[in-house]
Amino acid sequence: MDLIAAFRVFIRVAESGSFSAVARETTLSQPAISRQIAALEDHVGARLFHRTTRSLTLTDDGQDLLIHAKRVLDALAEAEQAVGHRRGRVAGQVRLSVPATWGRLQLAPRLGKLLAAYPDLSIDLLLNDAPADLVAEGIDLALRAGEITDGSLVARRISSVSRYVVASTAYLAAHGTPQTPQDLVAHQCLIFSRAVSPQVWHFTGPEGELEIAVGGRLRSDSGEAIREAVIDGYGIALLPDWYFRDEIKSGQVRLLLENWQNPPTPVYAIYPSRRHLSPRVRALLDFLIAEFGVNGVAHK
Template identity: 45%
Template sequence: MDTLEAMTIFLRVVERGSFSAVARELGLSQPTISKQIGALENRLGGRLFARSTRNLSLTDEGQRYYEHCRQILAAVDHAEHSFQTGQERVAGPLRIASSGSFGRIQIAPRLHGFLQQHPDVTIDLQLSDENVDLVSEGIDVAVRIGELKDSGLIARPIGLTRRRVFAAPSYLEQHGVPATPDDLSDHNCLVFNQLEQSDHWRFEHSGQSRTIQVQGNVRSNNSEAIRQMVLSGLGLSLSPSWLFREDVQAGRVLALLDEYTPSSLPIHAVFPADRRQSARVRAFIDYLRDAFALDDDVCLG
């Protein structure tokens, strides 16, 4: 039995909470995973998991062993990185998390180019507008937009997403066109509430910063829903430029107040502090950062 391999599998089973999930992740059969855990338990002389038909939980001894394994494998990874100095082969599974809209518009179309450069990588792209727990979901790297809370994650800035105020022609015909940010108080502002102070919109103009508190009759945690509401003529929104790029080109919406620059949102790649930043994670982060540098709507900070 390869003890380090068995410890790695044990860690993944704890983090995913399922033998079958780890088997799919590693491309192995579930009996193979069970056999590795059984061999590890035989070596240790005790149970790691308190098994039941409904869930998989650690024994007290298993919990202590898990904490030791995390430290040991982190030390091994650090030693390998120190020796390899970035020469590790880019290969293996890569599990990525992103918000739904950003993942669909900005990440999914770029995966083809990344995989052409690194054909030995396999990708599992998970999209959700909620910030998932990276450890429990087995995420290698997540792309997050907006200011980060102190979560114990390692974060690398990879760009900025520009924003603009958008509205449909039908809405503007009925309610008029705002000439300055102050005019927004007279409009129905649709709020994406996944951001801090989501109803406070900040603009820059002639070196001056101004924050406007907006109001509206709908808010949502999904940017695609905000887009659909804007298209329907319900109100206007402060949204990422990339979200409405095709709509502006087609004339379905108009960008407003362009002489007043809304604050951009930082984009970070984040990953757990105690997990190895593998060559495939580094390669993917570098690829996204280079791609964003060429995008007018998602730029380098």
């Protein structure tokens, strides 16, 4: 059997979770794809997918093979590039996972520059505040804030993000403006549960280092939800200022406690552990570093 072709089909089925979806994007029929997966299972001597009428998921053996199959194809791509077959051309699809609000406000408006530079490159952009399972979801590259503890991943620090105490002018008019971090205890604070320290806010300022335990009636794992709650006047949040660039400019949202700083959170580009990156993933990683290095905000 053509093991390379089988690996390509296997990876796409694993990423899409569907034989029919792969059939639609290739010249193969759905029965042909099913036969190719069955032949691959016979070749490796293991069942690769759990099949039901409603879902198609990888078995443990399938998860293991997915990692190795990607390594094989990446090695092949690198070998082709080394001998000049691809002449260094960046091509193919990269599956990228990033935090939702950052992806919408910072990354999406600038992807056109990358796509214009590489006409044969395509991006599958996933916006999600929840940490992604890179192998199970077929993700090539992801951005995560905070320290990376998973030793199976390669992590490259590309920037850091600073957070600020923010509130709408409507909320402040109704409830008053906190003058010190300690004043936050008496306010409705909006809790972003995926932050590094959701309900203990850390500050450095005139009185040294402070840790303030905050509380409020609204908690969410969505940065978008917290952003909208701030704009609508529900409370005070600790978020990056670029969440509210237009609202701060218009005066609808204000930065508070500007003499106090919250420690920056590191931002990492992560990818499954492997010896080499494919040219397309390398091109995307270099783009992210060039555009968003230092503070996670696009350079002018």
